[in-house]
Amino acid sequence: MHTPAASHAGRPRAAVLCQPWGDEYIYAHRSMRQLASRLSDCGFDTLRFDYFGTGDSAGEEWDADVAGMQADVVTAIETVTDLAATEKVTLIGLRAGANVAAATAAGCPQAIEALILWDPILPGDPSPDVPQELRPLDVDVLPSRSLILVTQSPRPPEQRNRIEFLPAPCPWTELASTSGVIPVRVMQRIEEWLR
Secondary structure, eight states, X not given: OEEOOSOOOSSOEEEEEEOOOTHHHHHHHHHHHHHHHHHHHTTEEEEEOOOTTSTTSSSOGGGOOHHHHHHHHHHHHHHHHHHHTOSOEEEEEETHHHXXXXXXXXHOGGGEEEEEEESXXXXXXXXXXXXXXXXXXXXXXXXXXXXXXXXXXXOOGGGGGGOEEOOOOOTTSOOTTTTTOOOHHHHHHHHHHHO
């Protein structure tokens, strides 16, 4: 889903949103859609997509793998750079999508303007809703222009200097108390950091 920039003040900018995996994708759909809209208002052409074997894409869930997800991100980068007439993009990933975005950015750094990782899968993450072959995030290999936002604690102590903690509702969980809540503080922080 392409959300064109609402205005083109300054140079063209583009963003690719890398979705979470499994049930987290379903629960976070509204928040990711809202984030795309907010980025459009900030002048970004934004692209949301489903990985092969997920959501509305072709294939079955068992056909999806991390290598294929990374290839899908590369295709999304090529698509949105054409649509926005720009050479670089900002990658924004949520949960497993953050880890896929980080791995993709490491493989094609020349195409990445900035990298935002929202609640990535960190070492020791107990989430059962993550592809088994997905590696925990290695913060030492990220591009210099990277923002890591974590909305839940605890954080691994050895990585505190690279992670920004911002308490907020978790849009990827389905709880009676938070269902449908948009994490506005996180979206405001992303917009602020991108300015």
